[in-house]
Amino acid sequence: MNSNPILIVSLCFAAYLAGSVLFAMPVCRAWQLPDPRVLGSGNPGATNVFRNGGWKPALVTLLLDAFKGWLPVWLANVAGFSIIVQAMVALCAVTGHMIPVFYRFKGGKGVATGLGAGLALAPLTTGLMAVLWLLAMWRWRISALASVIAIVSGPVISALLEPDTLPLFGLLTLLIVVRHRNNLIRLAQGRETGL
Numbered sequence: 275m276n277s278n279p280i281l282i283v284s285l286c287f288a289a290y291l292a293g294s295v296l297f298a299m300p301v302c303r304a305w306q307l308p309d310p311r312v313l314g315s316g317n318p319g320a321t322n323v324f325r326n327g328g329w330k331p332a333l334v335t336l337l338l339d340a341f342k343g344w345l346p347v348w349l350a351n352v353a354g355f356s357i358i359v360q361a362m363v364a365l366c367a368v369t370g371h372m373i374p375v376f377y378r379f380k381g382g383k384g385v386a387t388g389l390g391a392g393l394a395l396a397p398l399t400t401g402l403m404a405v406l407w408l409l410a411m412w413r414w415r416i417s418a419l420a421s422v423i424a425i426v427s428g429p430v431i432s433a434l435l436e437p438d439t440l441p442l443f444g445l446l447t448l449l450i451v452v453r454h455r456n457n458l459i460r461l462a463q464g465r466e467t468g469l
Contacts, residue, residue, distance in 0.1 A: 275354060275355070275356055276353050276354035276355050276359075277355075277356075281353065282355065282359055282362070285346060285349065285350050285353070285355075285359075285363050286362055286363055286366040287366070288346060289346035289347075289363045289364070289366035289367040289370065290366040290367065290369060290370040290375075291370060291375070292342040292345065292346055292367055292370060293342055293343065293366065293367040293368060293369060293370020293371040293372075293374065293387055294370040294371070294374035294375045294376045294377070294381070295342060295370075295374070295376065296318045296339075296371070296374055296376070296377055296381060296382060297334075297335050297338035297339050297342070298310045298318040298319055298320070298322070298323050298335045298339075298382070299318060299377075301323060301331050301334050301335045301338070302323060302326070302327065302331065304331075305327050305330075305331045307323070307326050307327040307331065308326060310322045310323055310326060311380075313325075313326050314326055315467075317382050317383060318377075318381065318382045319335065319339065319382040319383060319385065319386060320332045320333070320335040320336035320339065320386055321417040323335045335386075336386050339371065339382075339386035339387050339390070340386045340387065340389045340390030340393070341390055342367060342371075342387060342390065343364065343367045343368065343371075343386070343387035343388060343389065343390030343391035343392075343394070344390035344391060344393055344394045345390075345394075346363045346364075346366070346367050346391075347360050347363050347364045347367070347390075347391050347394035347395050348394045349363075350363045351394065351395075357395070357438045357439065358441075360394075360395050361395065361439065361441060361442035361445075363391075364388075364391035364392070364394070364395055364442060364446075365442065365445055365446070365449075367387055367390075367391050368384040368387050368388050368391060368446065368449060368450075369384075369449070370387075371384045371386075371387040372384045372449065372453060382453075383421070383450060383453040383454060384446075384449060384450050384453060385421045385425070385450060388425070388446050388450060389403075389404065392428075392442075392443075392446075395439055395442065396432060396436045396439040396442070396443070398435050398436060399428060399431045399432040399435055399436050399439060399443065400428075402427075402431050402435075403424045403425070403427055403428050403431060404424070406420075406423055406424045406427050407420045407421065407423070407424035408420075410423045410424065414468075415468040416461070416466055416467075416468050417468075418454055418457035418458075418461065418466060419457075419461060419466070421450065421454065422450075422451060422454055422457075422458065425446060425447050425450045425451065426447055426451065428443035428446060428447055429443045429444045429447055431443075
């Protein structure tokens with residue numbers, strides 16, 4: 275088991291920097307779309323890109339944001355680090371997306387990046403969460419609601435299927451639910467818009 279502290283810090287820092295790249299921005303430029311931060315929900319993520327430009331740029335944004343979460347965790351796994359270190363790297367990537375150094379610390383909600391990191395670390399738990407997200411989207415057509423339902427299910431699913439990853443999903447749940455607080459307020463008031 276690798277325990278090199280310099281490599282751990284380097285991986286965490288690299289994961290944060292990777293997370294800080296908000297792919298919605300270059301994708302929107304490539305499709306000649308407006309800055310996603312000034313339209314729709316103002317969130318630089320795949321859902322808002324979809325609202326502004328359709329499914330193609332949204333899918334590219336989703337895949338790239340997920341990849342930047344998956345890659346650092348995969349590298350930590352290949353390097354032989356423990357589940358705890360891999361979880362730390364995952365949290366750094368998600369945190370980078372939420373408070374990106376390249377965008378004055380104003381980022382997105384971390385769902386796609388969390389998806390990628392989760393697939394690298396706990397594919398079964400994350401896969402079931404993705405299924406719940408799809409079912410919730412099919413039923414209610416509200417991305418924020420589907421995201422919160424999926425992420426809140428994470429600790430329960432991980433506790434049952436991949437208990438070593440429970441701390442990661444517990445922290446991810448806390449971070450992502452807090453980032454959705456405005457959406458939750460609008461949902462409670464009946465003002466949250468659909469996809």
